[in-house]
Amino acid sequence: MRKAKGPSRSGKVPTDSDNKATMAQLHIGLSGYDYKEWHGDGLFYPPTIKRAEFLQYYASRFNSLESNGTFQSAPSEATVGRWIEGTPPEFTFSPKMVQSVTHFKRLNGEAVGIAVDFVKALEPVERVGKLGPIFLQLPPNFKRNDDLLDSFLASLPHRPTLRWEIEFRNDSWNTSEVEEILRKHGVAWVAAETDDEPAQLRDTVDFLFVRLRRLEYTDGQLQEWANFLRTKIAEGKDCYVYCRHKDTIAPWLWADRIKELVGS
Numbered sequence: 620m621r622k623a624k625g626p627s628r629s630g631k632v633p634t635d636s637d638n639k640a641t642m643a644q645l646h647i648g649l650s651g652y653d654y655k656e657w658h659g660d661g662l663f664y665p666p667t668i669k670r671a672e673f674l675q676y677y678a679s680r681f682n683s684l685e686s687n688g689t690f691q692s693a694p695s696e697a698t699v700g701r702w703i704e705g706t707p708p709e710f711t712f713s714p715k716m717v718q719s720v721t722h723f724k725r726l727n728g729e730a731v732g733i734a735v736d737f738v739k740a741l742e743p744v745e746r747v748g749k750l751g752p753i754f755l756q757l758p759p760n761f762k763r764n765d766d767l768l769d770s771f772l773a774s775l776p777h778r779p780t781l782r783w784e785i786e787f788r789n790d791s792w793n794t795s796e797v798e799e800i801l802r803k804h805g806v807a808w809v810a811a812e813t814d815d816e817p818a819q820l821r822d823t824v825d826f827l828f829v830r831l832r833r834l835e836y837t838d839g840q841l842q843e844w845a846n847f848l849r850t851k852i853a854e855g856k857d858c859y860v861y862c863r864h865k866d867t868i869a870p871w872l873w874a875d876r877i878k879e880l881v882g883s
Contacts, residue, residue, distance in 0.1 A: 643852045646683035646711050646751060647878050649871060650830070651864035653688075663871050678706040681874060683751060685830075685861040689714040690756075693740040703747055711751035712744060713828075713859055722758050726771040738776055745780050751859055752782035752807060752828055763791035765800060772804040784809050784828040787819075798823060826857040834866065836873050845880035852881070 653673055657663040668676050677684065686694075694702070694714065702712055717737055724730035737753075744750045775783060784807035787793065801808055801823040810818035811830040818829065831844070848858045860877060862870040 643855045643857050645848060645852060645881050646857065646859040647874050648681035648683040648861055649864045649874060650685040650861045651687050652677040652684055674705040678710050682709060683711045683859060685754065686712050686714045690718050693717055693737045699743050702744055703749060711749055713751035713754050714741060715754045715756060721755055725761060726767055731771060731774040734775060752784045755785040757787055759788040762789050765796060769800050772806055777805060782826065786811050793819060827851050829860045831873065832863045841873060841876045842880060845877050848881050
């Protein structure tokens with residue numbers, strides 16, 4: 620990732636932009652939570668915690684969750700109810716858009732209707748202020764198509780309580796023209812860091828969405844990310860940050876460390 624300048628420490632008179640910055644915050648967590656292999660001595664969930672209590676315990680550790688389970692299907696009314704009742708008021712969920720939109724219909728006209736229905740299922744979460752950005756992830760074999768992207772994003776519902784972000788996993792999308800399309804529609808460009816690719820840090824909206832997908836992180840790498848996030852929060856940007864949930868030993872330790880370093 621590219622390095623960012625640190626936040627200003629000058630004694631200037633507070634401005635409206637300073638007030639906005641004080642409202643920005645870190646939304647930190649993992650890309651999933653309901654895993655039996657995380658349950659036991661020395662793991663994330665203590666042995667005394669029942670599986671039905673996983674979400675409540677998770678929400679006592681972190682203030683946000685990237686919900687990958689919604690990739691298979693939109694959440695049921697019962698699931699949405701558990702989300703709302705099982706988490707504190709300030710908690711946020713960033714649901715992953717159902718795969719029929721991004722992988723099967725691939726953003727075509729039929730995909731728009733499915734996406735709208737997906738949003739409707741989340742409206743109770745939105746009404747109580749717990750809905751984070753909705754996460755669109757395109758498959759690696761989905762190559763750049765500016766007209767299709769522009770049309771799809773224009774057809775999505777847009778309102779102040781509804782945020783969108785998109786992750787491109789094909790390098791053909793990494794252009795300034797695509798960046799302008801996202802900026803036009805108020806959609807965030809997901810900064811996804813993997814072992815093979817650095818994060819694309821493209822500033823398209825007033826918030827940041829980061830996915831940390833390496834198999835391992837050194838403390839130095841986490842400190843670099845924390846410094847970057849502190850800067851963005853000082854600029855007034857909410858930062859949604861999620862560590863990977865599979866194929867690694869204890870990703871919650873990375874989230875704990877970032878939370879500690881940022882001071883959230």
